[in-house]
Structures are given as C-alpha cells and as structure tokens.
Amino acid sequence: xxxxxxxxxxxxxxxxxxxxxxxxxxxxxxxxxxxxxxxxxxxxxxxxxxxxxxxxxxxxxxxxxxxxxxxxxxxxxxxxxxxxxxxxxxxxxxxxxxxxxxxxxxxxxxxxxxxxxxxxxxxxxxxxxxxxxxxxxxxx
Amino acid sequence: xxxxxxxxxxxxxxxxxxxxxxxxxxxxxxxxxxxxxxxxxxxxxxxxxxxxxxxxxxxxxxxxxxxxxxxxxxxxxxxxxxxxxxxxxxxxxxxxxxxxxxxxxxxxxxxxxxxxxxxxxxxxxxxxxxxxxxxxxxxxxxxxxxxxxxxxxxxxxxxxxxxxxxxxxxxxxxxxxxxxxxxxxxxxxxxxxxxxxxxxxxxxxxxxxxxxxxxxxxxxxxxxxxxxxxxxxxxxxxxxxxxxxxxxxxxxxxxxxxxxxxxxxxxxxxxxxxxxxxxxxxxxxxxxxxxxxxxxxxxxxxxxxxxxxxxxxxxxxxxxxxxxxxxxxxxxxxxxxxxxxxxxxxxxxxxxxxxxxxxxxxxxxxxxxxxxxxxxxxxxxxxxxxxxxxxxxxxxxxxxxxxxxxxxxxxxxxxxxxxxxxxxxxxxxxxxxxxxxxxxxxxxxxxxxxxxxxxxxxxxxxxxxxxxxxxxxxxxxxxxxxxx
Numbered sequence: 001x002x003x004x005x006x007x008x009x010x011x012x013x014x015x016x017x018x019x020x021x022x023x024x025x026x027x028x029x030x031x032x033x034x035x036x037x038x039x040x041x042x043x044x045x046x047x048x049x050x051x052x053x054x055x056x057x058x059x060x061x062x063x064x065x066x067x068x069x070x071x072x073x074x075x076x077x078x079x080x081x082x083x084x085x086x087x088x089x090x091x092x093x094x095x096x097x098x099x100x101x102x103x104x105x106x107x108x109x110x111x112x113x114x115x116x117x118x119x120x121x122x123x124x125x126x127x128x129x130x131x132x133x134x135x136x137x138x139x140x
Numbered sequence: 141x142x143x144x145x146x147x148x149x150x151x152x153x154x155x156x157x158x159x160x161x162x163x164x165x166x167x168x169x170x171x172x173x174x175x176x177x178x179x180x181x182x183x184x185x186x187x188x189x190x191x192x193x194x195x196x197x198x199x200x201x202x203x204x205x206x207x208x209x210x211x212x213x214x215x216x217x218x219x220x221x222x223x224x225x226x227x228x229x230x231x232x233x234x235x236x237x238x239x240x241x242x243x244x245x246x247x248x249x250x251x252x253x254x255x256x257x258x259x260x261x262x263x264x265x266x267x268x269x270x271x272x273x274x275x276x277x278x279x280x281x282x283x284x285x286x287x288x289x290x291x292x293x294x295x296x297x298x299x300x301x302x303x304x305x306x307x308x309x310x311x312x313x314x315x316x317x318x319x320x321x322x323x324x325x326x327x328x329x330x331x332x333x334x335x336x337x338x339x340x341x342x343x344x345x346x347x348x349x350x351x352x353x354x355x356x357x358x359x360x361x362x363x364x365x366x367x368x369x370x371x372x373x374x375x376x377x378x379x380x381x382x383x384x385x386x387x388x389x390x391x392x393x394x395x396x397x398x399x400x401x402x403x404x405x406x407x408x409x410x411x412x413x414x415x416x417x418x419x420x421x422x423x424x425x426x427x428x429x430x431x432x433x434x435x436x437x438x439x440x441x442x443x444x445x446x447x448x449x450x451x452x453x454x455x456x457x458x459x460x461x462x463x464x465x466x467x468x469x470x471x472x473x474x475x476x477x478x479x480x481x482x483x484x485x486x487x488x489x490x491x492x493x494x495x496x497x498x499x500x501x502x503x504x505x506x507x508x509x510x511x512x513x514x515x516x517x518x519x520x521x522x523x524x525x526x527x528x529x530x531x532x533x534x535x536x537x538x539x540x541x542x543x544x545x546x547x548x549x550x551x552x553x554x555x556x557x558x559x560x561x562x563x564x565x566x567x568x569x570x571x572x573x574x575x576x577x578x579x580x581x582x583x584x585x586x587x588x589x590x591x592x593x594x595x596x597x598x599x600x601x602x603x604x605x606x607x608x609x610x611x612x613x614x615x616x617x618x619x620x621x622x623x624x
Contacts, residue, residue: 064397067393070386071332071335071390073278074335074336074340074390075335075336079277079278105278106277106278111276111277111346113347114276114277114345114347116241116386117389117393119216119414120413120414121414139216139241
C-alpha cells in the first residue's frame, strides 16, 4: 500500500496519506509532510520526543497534530522520520493523540522550501474499502 | 469549498478595459471588482480565485466592493491578491484575509554603486550575505534576545531596532507604519508563536522568499524616481522579500483555531470554512489584531536586521563609506485600520490586503515627509530571476481599491507541477546564462520557484499602470539571487 502522495494546488501543496488504521494514516501524513522538505527515508531516527495533540473532530485533530510537528521543527529543529506508539483516543466529543516521534536535527540535511502551516483547506478523512485516507493542504 | 475545478462559469461584466465586475447576487453583500485585462482574466478562471473573491463579498460589514488584483490566484479563503474592507463595529476580521505569513513584505535599498562596480565581486558578495543572512529550514538568526527584550521588540517594532543600532531613524521613517503597528500586544501571541520566532530574527526563510542584488534597468518617471533615490540606470539596489517567519505562521494557525472553536455557528454558516472570522466588535477580533500587529512588528524588525547585515557586507567588500539607504519597506499581507470616505462619511475601517500592497496617493498624510509629493514607493517583486518594479500610488487606487495595488507576479502552477517540469540545476544554468548568479539552499527550492511557474510580472504591472492603480516609476533586474 502506498504510504502517501501529493496533489497540485496553485500556491500551496496538498498531500494524501493512507493506512490500514487511522493511526497509520496519521503517521504517514507526518512522513509525507517531512518528505516535502527532504527525503524522509534518509533522516536518521536519533532523537525521540513525545507529542500530544487534541481536537474536537478527527480532521481537526489531524491539523493540530501536524501543526504540532511544525512547531517542533521550528523550535527543536527536529525533522521527523519515524513515529512509535501513535495512539488516538476519544472521550465524549474530544479526540486526543499521543505519539513518540523520532528524527534528527534539520541542519544535518539539505532541505528545500518551508512549510508555514497546515490549513483546513480541502481537509478530508475517509475510509474506503478498509483503507483510511487523510488529506490536507499545507501553506508553503 | 471544493478546491477542484475552475471559475469558468462566472458572469463577468466589463466595466472598462481593465475592470470587470461580478455583480452582487445571492449571498454577496457587495459586488466583486476585478482589475485585469481580458487575457489575465482568462488565467484567473483556471483556478477558484474568482469564486474566492465572490466569497469575500459575502462577509458581513463589507464596504463598497471586494477587490481582486491582476496577479490574483487561488489562496486560503480569500484569494491571494484580494482586498476587502470592513466596518469596525458591524464587520469582521478574518485571519485568512491576511494570510499565514503576516507582514510578508518587501524592502528596497538603493546604493550609489553601479552594476560594473559590483559584478567582479558578485560571488563574493553573495557568499558573504548567504553566511550572514540564514535561509532555509532550521536556520537560526545571529541576534539573541532574552524574553523581555523579545516582547519589547514585538511591542515597539523598528523603534527597538533603532535603539539597538540595527536601524537608523531614517530607516524607520521609510517603513510602512513607520515600522510599528501601534496596536501590537505581545501578550496576545501564544507562547508557541513566540517560541517559533525566538531564534528566527534576521533569517530569510525559504519558499518564495529571497534576497536580490538588482540593477536599475529602466526609469519610467525620472522625477519620481529621483525622489525615491533611484537616480540612474545600472544603479545597484538590494531587494529583500520575507515576512514574520514561524511566529506569524503560528499566530495565524492559533487564531484560526480560536475562530473555529469560539464561533462555530459562524464557521458552519460560511460558504467556505476558510473565511472563518471574528466579529469586529468582539474581544477575539481585538486580540487577533493586537497579535497580528505584534507579528507584523517582528517582520519589520526582521527586515531591519537583515538590512543591517547586508550593509555590513557591503562595507566590508566595497568600503565603509558605501551607503545603502532604505527606499521603502512595504507590506503585502496585512490588516490595517485606515480612514476612507465611504457613502459620504469618514470612516475608520479594517482593510484586509492579502497579496496586495498599500498604495497611498500623493498628499496623503500617512506618507513619509520625503514622499509626500509623490506618495510612498510601491515595491512589486517579480519571481526569481525576473524583473521587479517600483511604482507610485494614485488617486484612482485610493478611490477604487482602497489604496491597494498588486504585490507581485502570482503563481500559475503548483510547486509540485513546477518541480516535475523544471530541474533546479537547469534553471540555475539558464539564469547564469542570463548572468544572474544564484546562491540557494537547495536545487529543489529553485525548481519550485521557476519563473515560468508565475504569471508574467511585466504584464501584471502594465495592467496596474494602465488601470490607473499604480504609476510605473522604474524596472529593476536581478544579477544576484539568494534564496532558501
């Protein structure tokens, strides 16, 4: 199964990520986003950080989680290449996510471009034929 | 709103050769006025920007007409190249109407040197600037402030830079808003926004941000050009294009989230979720404006620090007496409180300019003293390796576009497409064939920013000039480019 793909948007950049579970799709969305900046497969998983996010829907949770990854990139210089133990829970109408993310210092890699933020544009999560798909557009 | 498809079915009424209108109908509160020629209008119909312009016109408290510039293209909520003006009580403030990169802006420095003085040392110049002005992901600036100083900088803008010796009082005079959005309140920024920006002062960023060494290619209006400090062809200038970095981006993210969660009834009622707004009279609107103003001040100071570093490099290479005065620093993603006469009454309004530039006419009191007779300079950068332009404001713009004019070239294709079509090394080779030296953090950054991925800036400014919303003053061409 393909992990992620990109689609065109005039000024921004779109990505779709896939998974057998929603957690896997979220994980692949992070890899897709990192891969926009530098080949994600080349990033060594040297450092680990625990990340948490919340949202009042799964799509909002996705946006908030990916924005958290951008925050970590800007503040800790961490490019994420691997995620362990990504767990999504729901209590009442609130979704929460916790994950252990692994990666390396951005300065050790040649990067291109800049991702300013993850938007709500064309935000979609769907499950078709047993496969989850998440879609976001990022402002570059 | 579905982003797929195009605006081909729009009913467009021709007002003149350079003005078209979508008349008020359905949920629109005002018409949409588009400044373009027929050709540019066809391009606009290839994406959803006109639909976005129509959606802008549905927002509450909007005045007169929503406006689209000749370089408009699809954006987030508002089109890039969109202008909309709202009542301060009954209207709204929409973070998407400013954009993620708050105060993405352009500074122009003019030197007394000629291209022939610089050319023998252009690579040395670019290398040195590249080392002092970080660009690219993860790069940190050289300026280190503590938290208290950082807040002071956010609240006082270029005054802080002057106090610390990064800028002169003349620099401040030649910044939009004199380098200070007075409504700024650093406490309205989240800690996350401040964390993201904390080490980024003095950095260029990446994407379509750049720094160019340019020369004056042609002067269209010598009298205005001279007042601007542009005196002759081949005069060397430096152009800086960047914004509020991660701080501004995070601030927009934060407040969009607040808009969604605090006003769900508004968001759910919108024709497009991305138009999420704060009612103008709400506390959240005032908080957003204060936070946005602080982010804008970050960008003002960022430019001044980059300018300071560039001046250091020029002094090192060309001698300490070389001056690089600031012609002007102008924003193209901002909301402002400005005064206009609307329906016969003087009103202070919220002006949203997203990918559009302020263009005050001659005589407007907010012009710096030096530019009172001409109106302040308008700086329109082209895409990488193409021309940039200097214009002056007009009365017509003041009356028809709320003193707004285009900001640049506008994209025609996605970065994804551009990357597939254009190889970075080839583009670099082509630019060097045109004697444009490029120093970039990556090849891919170059291919994504390929000139053909953008509209033709020459056409955009020609339309602006012909439409009367900007007066051509000079054309600049690059011979050195730095980008992330």
